[in-house]
Amino acid sequence: MKQDISEDTGSTAGSRRSDVVLPSLGFLGTLRWAWTQLTSMRTALFLLLFLAVAAVPGSLFPQRPANPAVVTQYIQNNPDTGPVLDWFQLFDVYSSVWFSAIYLLLFISLIGCVVPRARAHFRAVRSTPPRTPRRLSRLPVYGTLEVPAHRVRAAGLTPSSAAEEAAALLKKRGYRVDVRDAGTDRPSVGAERGLAKEFGNLVFHTSLIGVLVSVAVGGLFGYNGQKVIVEGDSFVNTLIGYDSFNPGSNFSDDRLDPFSIRLDSFDVRFDREQTSHYGQPLDFTANITTQEGPGADEEPQVLKVNAPVTIGGTNVYLVGNGYAPVVTVRDGEGNIASEGPVVSVPSDGLYTSLIVIKAPDAKPDQLGFVGFFLPTAFVDEEGVSFSRDPDPFNPQLNLNSYYGDLGLDDGTPENVYVLDTENLTELNSRTNDDGGIVLGVGQTYDLPEGKGSVTFDGLKRYVALDIHHDPGEVGALVFSTLALVGLTASLFIGRRRLWVRTGEHPDGRIMLEYGLLARGEDHRLPAEGTAVEKLLADRWLAPEGAAEEDTLQEAGTSAAGTGNSHHTTKDN
Amino acid sequence: MPQPVNAELGQISELLMLLASIAYVVALIFFVLDLVRSSTTIGTIESRLASQQGAPERALAGVGARGGAVAAGSTPPARATADDSMDYGAGPRRGTARIAVSLTILAAVIHGAAVVSRGVAANRVPWGNMYEFCTTGAFLVAAIFLITLTRKDLRFVGSFVVGLVVIMLCAATVGFPTPVARLIPALQSYWLIVHVSIAVASSALFTITFAMSVLQLLQTSREAKLLAGKVDTAKFLRLVPSALSLENLSYRLNAIAFVGWTFTLMAGAIWAEQAWGRYWGWDTKEVWTFVIWTVYAGYLHARATRGWTGTRAAWLSIVGYLCIVFNFTIVNIYFSGLHSYSGV
Numbered sequence: 001m002k003q004d005i006s007e008d009t010g011s012t013a014g015s016r017r018s019d020v021v022l023p024s025l026g027f028l029g030t031l032r033w034a035w036t037q038l039t040s041m042r043t044a045l046f047l048l049l050f051l052a053v054a055a056v057p058g059s060l061f062p063q064r065p066a067n068p069a070v071v072t073q074y075i076q077n078n079p080d081t082g083p084v085l086d087w088f089q090l091f092d093v094y095s096s097v098w099f100s101a102i103y104l105l106l107f108i109s110l111i112g113c114v115v116p117r118a119r120a121h122f123r124a125v126r127s128t129p130p131r132t133p134r135r136l137s138r139l140p141v142y143g144t145l146e147v148p149a150h151r152v153r154a155a156g157l158t159p160s161s162a163a164e165e166a167a168a169l170l171k172k173r174g175y176r177v178d179v180r181d182a183g184t185d186r187p188s189v190g191a192e193r194g195l196a197k198e199f200g201n202l203v204f205h206t207s208l209i210g211v212l213v214s215v216a217v218g219g220l221f222g223y224n225g226q227k228v229i230v231e232g233d234s235f236v237n238t239l240i241g242y243d244s245f246n247p248g249s250n251f252s253d254d255r256l257d258p259f260s261i262r263l264d265s266f267d268v269r270f271d272r273e274q275t276s277h278y279g280q281p282l283d284f285t286a287n288i289t290t291q292e293g294p295g296a297d298e299e300p301q302v303l304k305v306n307a308p309v310t311i312g313g314t315n316v317y318l319v320g321n322g323y324a325p326v327v328t329v330r331d332g333e334g335n336i337a338s339e340g341p342v343v344s345v346p347s348d349g350l351y352t353s354l355i356v357i358k359a360p361d362a363k364p365d366q367l368g369f370v371g372f373f374l375p376t377a378f379v380d381e382e383g384v385s386f387s388r389d390p391d392p393f394n395p396q397l398n399l400n401s402y403y404g405d406l407g408l409d410d411g412t413p414e415n416v417y418v419l420d421t422e423n424l425t426e427l428n429s430r431t432n433d434d435g436g437i438v439l440g441v442g443q444t445y446d447l448p449e450g451k452g453s454v455t456f457d458g459l460k461r462y463v464a465l466d467i468h469h470d471p472g473e474v475g476a477l478v479f480s481t482l483a484l485v486g487l488t489a490s491l492f493i494g495r496r497r498l499w500v501r502t503g504e505h506p507d508g509r510i511m512l513e514y515g516l517l518a519r520g521e522d523h524r525l526p527a528e529g530t531a532v533e534k535l536l537a538d539r540w541l542a543p544e545g546a547a548e549e550d551t552l553q554e555a556g557t558s559a560a561g562t563g564n565s566h567h568t569t570k571d572n
Numbered sequence: 573m574p575q576p577v578n579a580e581l582g583q584i585s586e587l588l589m590l591l592a593s594i595a596y597v598v599a600l601i602f603f604v605l606d607l608v609r610s611s612t613t614i615g616t617i618e619s620r621l622a623s624q625q626g627a628p629e630r631a632l633a634g635v636g637a638r639g640g641a642v643a644a645g646s647t648p649p650a651r652a653t654a655d656d657s658m659d660y661g662a663g664p665r666r667g668t669a670r671i672a673v674s675l676t677i678l679a680a681v682i683h684g685a686a687v688v689s690r691g692v693a694a695n696r697v698p699w700g701n702m703y704e705f706c707t708t709g710a711f712l713v714a715a716i717f718l719i720t721l722t723r724k725d726l727r728f729v730g731s732f733v734v735g736l737v738v739i740m741l742c743a744a745t746v747g748f749p750t751p752v753a754r755l756i757p758a759l760q761s762y763w764l765i766v767h768v769s770i771a772v773a774s775s776a777l778f779t780i781t782f783a784m785s786v787l788q789l790l791q792t793s794r795e796a797k798l799l800a801g802k803v804d805t806a807k808f809l810r811l812v813p814s815a816l817s818l819e820n821l822s823y824r825l826n827a828i829a830f831v832g833w834t835f836t837l838m839a840g841a842i843w844a845e846q847a848w849g850r851y852w853g854w855d856t857k858e859v860w861t862f863v864i865w866t867v868y869a870g871y872l873h874a875r876a877t878r879g880w881t882g883t884r885a886a887w888l889s890i891v892g893y894l895c896i897v898f899n900f901t902i903v904n905i906y907f908s909g910l911h912s913y914s915g916v
């Protein structure tokens with residue numbers, strides 16, 4: 001523990017001390033006790049498992065950040081449980097008090113864990129390999145090697161020079177080495193390798209903090225917004241340009257780069273070959289023209305799913321598309337009350353789309369329409385229209401119409417995709433005498449009671465864009481990559497200590513014994529032992545021809561076969 | 573621009589898949605037979621040894637001793653029991669097991685051909701919907717198992733692993749049959765290749781460690797029973813190495829799989845950034861990937877925490893795998909989210 005807190009796995013300072021420490025410590029003592037508890041391995045383990053469990057409800061209940069409308073709906077549908085769940089923040093799991101508490105504690109624990117380990121590791125890197133244990137034979141991998149007397153004489157070997165040579169060999173193999181007791185009759189080498197394991201572990205844990213900080217930076221200073229653009233229209237990156245906008249907590253609008261985007265055309269391809277997947281989308285391509293700012297050069301670009309366009313530090317993503325029928329509404333006085341493409345919302349893969357048209361400027365009464373847009377309209381036996389294909393082979397509008405007060409003038413935020421018909425009077429509907437409105441391209445329908453008319457002029461497509469700016473993104477990528485590298489080093493590098501001790505027999509043989517010890521899991525330790533033995537044996541025991549016979553005689557104690565070495569591995 | 577698909581080759585692929593399933597089932601039968609037969613053989617050898625030495629307890633005690641560390645140099649008491657090093661050569665020849673392995677190889681070859689022809693038919697990597705995740709995943713499970721077999725004698729998990737492969741293939745063909753098709757735009761990204769292949773490979777590894785962790789728990793309780801001098805009720809476990817060696821090997825595999833899963837998570841985040849504009853948004857699939865990652869991180873911590881190695885770590889490994897299965901089945905099918913391309 002003096003050298004390295006994670007000395008033996010599983011007994012961090014915390015768990016060991018907590019066994020002895022009893023209450024009545026006073027305030028500071030209690031604080032210290034709590035700190036050691038918090039930074040113990042067991043606490044980290046529990047916090048990790050808590051975090052896993054705490055993340056689950058977020059996948060079971062709708063979440064506000066992703067789907068605010070669904071949450072509102074859920075609470076309405078479950079008036080009893082909804083508010084209770086809401087009180088427990090189950091619709092905001094990942095920003096909830098309890099979820100935050102768990103991960104903050106985990107990261108505090110992490111810092112409390114990493115800092116002392118980093119210090120210990122720093123010391124370990126600078127210190128010499130640990131002292132040689134008295135009995136190497138107790139180590140999990142142990143072996144001996146004898147250099148026969150005649151070879152000792154021939155090479156002029158002494159225990160000390162043998163130790164020096166072994167150290168040099170080990171150094172070549174990547175060990176840090178230290179020769180001690182040179183000149184005595186039992187000199188030894190202490191060697192260590194794989195400090196990168198602990199370093200990797202520290203890099204990994206530290207990088208996790210980096211990832212968290214990057215995420216926080218993105219949440220503070222980033223923003224994202226949504227915008228629907230119909231073919232031919234443009235968008236300028238200002239707050240009022242967005243359909244919806246989610247600023248980070250420290251956002252200010254001078255962070256919006258003044259770029260603009262125009263949608264020139266939008267191409268869609270559907271699968272036409274396969275019966276099983278007929279009509280499945282194959283390709284969406286938006287041809288756009290961007291401008292970095294007013295007066296900057298226009299740049300034509302291609303925007304696709306999975307291939308965002310970057311303008312300055314802001315990314316633009318293609319997240320949706322649909323049809324925008326061009327509709328003209330005339331009022332009872334014959335004036336144009338509304339005109340232009342109306343965005344419809346696809347409700348299935350065949351682009352059966354919901355459409356709402358509002359004409360608040362119509363006089364004497366405001367007009368509203370609700371219905372479907374069908375790209376390829378067909379009528380089934382029961383007289384219900386439906387779409388058979390996502391491409392516009394037979395585009396058709398099916399509408400109900402209303403007149404009255406659309407309720408747009410009282411200043412409450414309106415949803416353009418919903419028509420509140422409560423205060424309206426129905427004009428056309430499939431269920432009343434006038435029937436629903438059915439329009440093909442180029443057709444006009446005159447509303448009953450002389451209320452006006454509606455014309456289906458043509459068809460355009462639109463794209464739904466997500467526009468994001470996240471200044472923490474690069475940091476998150478860098479730190480998570482570092483974490484991955486650190487993790488790999490930590491898991492797959494073996495950290496080993498190795499000692500070689502030499503000595504001379506009265507009969508002139510030189511004995512070498514070596515032992516290896518792994519820090520943490522290391523199934524390759526025995527293999528390393530074998531390799532090191534081979535390294536040493538190659539140095540002094542390489543076959544040299546005839547003189548071998550009496551050598552074998554002399555080295556009577558050693559096992560036959562490999563000659564003069566013996567090697568054991570303990571299973572543990 | 574995506575190329576047209578080859579429906580005919582797709583049908584051939586489905587036929588090959590069926591053939592492979594049949595071969596796996598036969599292999600499974602042989603693996604089970606091997607377990608049954610080998611444990612009887614071992615039983616006979618043991619009782620013969622016992623009568624020769626006149627000390628019936630010895631054989632039993634020997635088996636029990638495997639629970640603890642086998643001291644250096646000590647010879648295994650009954651050589652017929654599985655060797656803790658999981659190297660080949662210990663124990664009697666297991667002809668049935670050899671047949672089982674050969675059949676598995678045959679099945680895997682056909683299976684590989686089926687997966688490849690599926691990819692060729694669709695003109696892309698064969699992991700674009702549930703059917704393909706399952707079939708390619710099952711192939712990786714079998715392949716990884718066979719590769720491990722060349723280095724370690726893991727035939728004792730054969731019936732579990734091949735059983736799981738059969739289940740995965742059944743799930744694919746019965747649960748999520750999907751004819752070959754091109755990819756929808758959301759999946760047209762090279763991140764599909766990177767992200768999903770590593771995810772499937774890691775899951776395949778987790779599948780094998782799951783089987784080993786289950787065996788480890790069974791073996792632990794058997795070892796405790798034997799030490800207490802009770803009757804051995806799960807004789808087939810004689811073919812299985814000690815709980816400790818199982819734990820160590822599954823730790824090694826889990827470590828590799830965990831790195832893979834970490835990469836999966838990161839690649840998924842990068843892809844999400846490209847596709848949806850944010851690298852992390854707690855989408856249901858992301859939540860579960862995170863949960864799985866955290867559970868296995870917990871597992872790795874447990875292995876370094878006193879009192880949490882052994883049985884508890886094995887349970888964490890099992891829970892982690894159950895989360896993977898949950899993520900793959902329930903989440904893909906019943907939970908709505910951005911990742912709704914399961915093709916079902």
Ligand code: HEM
Binds near residue numbers: 490521872
């Ligand atoms: C965000 C939370 C954490 C995560 C995701 C995490 C993850 C991991 C992972 C995956 C490993 C295995 C890889 C390796 O050996 O390097 C590991 C190891 C380790 N972690 Fe953490 N960790 C977290 C927090 C902590 C905390 C709070 C502590 C201190 C109490 C800690 C101490 C350790 C230690 C000592 C090891 C090495 C274990 C060994 O020797 O095998 N970790 N961690």
